[in-house]
Amino acid sequence: MEIIDLTETRPHDSTPLTLVLGQFDGVHKGHQHILQTSKKQKTADETLAVMSLSDHPLWIRNQNPDFEKRMTPDRDRLHLLEQFGVEKYYQINHTQGDVKYPLEEWVFNYLARLNIKRLIFGEGFRFGFDESFHMEKFLDLCAKRNIEITTVPQVKVNGTKISSQTIRGYIKKGLMEPVHALLGRPFTITGTVIHGEKMGRKLGFPTINLGEMENYVEPKPGVYLGMVGIHKKEGIIDYWDTLISTGYRPTVNGEGYLIEAHLLNFSGDLYNQTVSISFLRFMREELNFDSLDKLIEQMEKDKIEGERLMGHF
Numbered sequence: 350m351e352i353i354d355l356t357e358t359r360p361h362d363s364t365p366l367t368l369v370l371g372q373f374d375g376v377h378k379g380h381q382h383i384l385q386t387s388k389k390q391k392t393a394d395e396t397l398a399v400m401s402l403s404d405h406p407l408w409i410r411n412q413n414p415d416f417e418k419r420m421t422p423d424r425d426r427l428h429l430l431e432q433f434g435v436e437k438y439y440q441i442n443h444t445q446g447d448v449k450y451p452l453e454e455w456v457f458n459y460l461a462r463l464n465i466k467r468l469i470f471g472e473g474f475r476f477g478f479d480e481s482f483h484m485e486k487f488l489d490l491c492a493k494r495n496i497e498i499t500t501v502p503q504v505k506v507n508g509t510k511i512s513s514q515t516i517r518g519y520i521k522k523g524l525m526e527p528v529h530a531l532l533g534r535p536f537t538i539t540g541t542v543i544h545g546e547k548m549g550r551k552l553g554f555p556t557i558n559l560g561e562m563e564n565y566v567e568p569k570p571g572v573y574l575g576m577v578g579i580h581k582k583e584g585i586i587d588y589w590d591t592l593i594s595t596g597y598r599p600t601v602n603g604e605g606y607l608i609e610a611h612l613l614n615f616s617g618d619l620y621n622q623t624v625s626i627s628f629l630r631f632m633r634e635e636l637n638f639d640s641l642d643k644l645i646e647q648m649e650k651d652k653i654e655g656e657r658l659m660g661h662f
């Protein structure tokens with residue numbers, strides 16, 4: 350997939366495009382449907398492209414914290430878009446300096462640099478919200494350029510549209526089973542293993558900590574059952590059943606929110622390796638124990654329960 354920053358470049362290539370507009374956080378089942386439909390609708394000479402803003406307009410324009418973090422930061426999202434057949438990805442940098450322009454005109458000025466034949470939206474699409482994105486005005490601008498517009502019906506579950514915002518809300522509540530169902534895969538964070546406080550090892554429960562985590566939505570504090578994928582050479586991933594602890598570690602007066610994973614029955618050095626931590630289910634709340642012995646006793650119970658749930662015995 351070719352990645353093009355439209356803020357910096359005026360593309361010279363005039364490839365005819367079928368373009369889908371939107372943020373695509375999670376590349377959830379609704380997004381997957383619109384991409385599959387677009388692939389079928391485009392003609393053989395058209396290239397399937399997606400265009401997104403670097404940040405959600407509701408974060409840039411309204412400072413709404415619900416739209417700051419992602420379940421799929423750029424690297425994960427681009428990888429998934431490619432898997433679903435997107436051939437070109439256009440990004441526009443959206444910053445505070447742009448808020449003085451009407452959103453639909455600002456977006457259209459970038460679209461006008463491309464040879465768009467077909468523009469595809471999910472039904473009810475709006476970038477941000479009604480007051481910031483005037484859909485009718487946007488459609489008028491497209492019509493003047495002879496861009497064909499198609500609307501794809503919404504994919505719903507129990508009568509409600511699948512949306513990134515809803516799924517991020519489930520992650521924040523620790524509801525990992527519906528997240529798995531709506532994404533078609535578990536919520537997964539990927540990063541490089543960094544050196545932590547090394548206290549876990551002393552407690553008999555060594556854990557891996559990941560760097561570069563700032564951009565991910567934070568799952569509710571607690572203990573989860575999951576899988577860790579260790580990225581090996583040639584794209585091979587070695588999976589381990591795992592316990593995941595998220596939160597503030599009140600028992601050891603931890604500082605700041607952290608995600609750690611204790612791989613079940615694993616021994617070895619993972620520092621500096623790339624790993625993916627997938628969340629399968631919430632097991633219990635994070636607790637403030639009055640001694641380290643009590644924390645260790647509970648972690649031993651967590652381990653037995655985790656192994657039982659994973660079918661180890």
Ligand SMILES: Cc1cc2nc3c(=O)[nH]c(=O)nc-3n(C[C@H](O)[C@H](O)[C@H](O)COP(=O)(O)O)c2cc1C
Nearest residue numbers: 545546547548549592594598599600601611635636
């Ligand atoms: C399975 C598991 C359960 C945990 N549960 C709690 C908990 O309930 N309360 C708490 O304060 N910390 C909990 N922790 C976090 C530990 O306090 C933390 O892993 C330990 O202090 C090591 O931290 P470090 O990796 O930064 O050295 C848990 C960790 C694991 C692996």
Ligand SMILES: Nc1ncnc2c1ncn2[C@@H]1O[C@H](COP(=O)(O)OP(=O)(O)OP(=O)(O)O)[C@@H](O)[C@H]1O
Nearest residue numbers: 371372373374379470471474503504511512513514
């Ligand atoms: N459930 C769905 N069914 C069909 N199309 C969808 C669905 N959800 C989003 N789309 C479409 O996918 C494209 C990208 O969507 P976008 O990520 O901007 O919206 P979203 O997933 O609804 O997110 P948010 O919750 O932030 O509004 C848009 O064209 C949008 O209309």
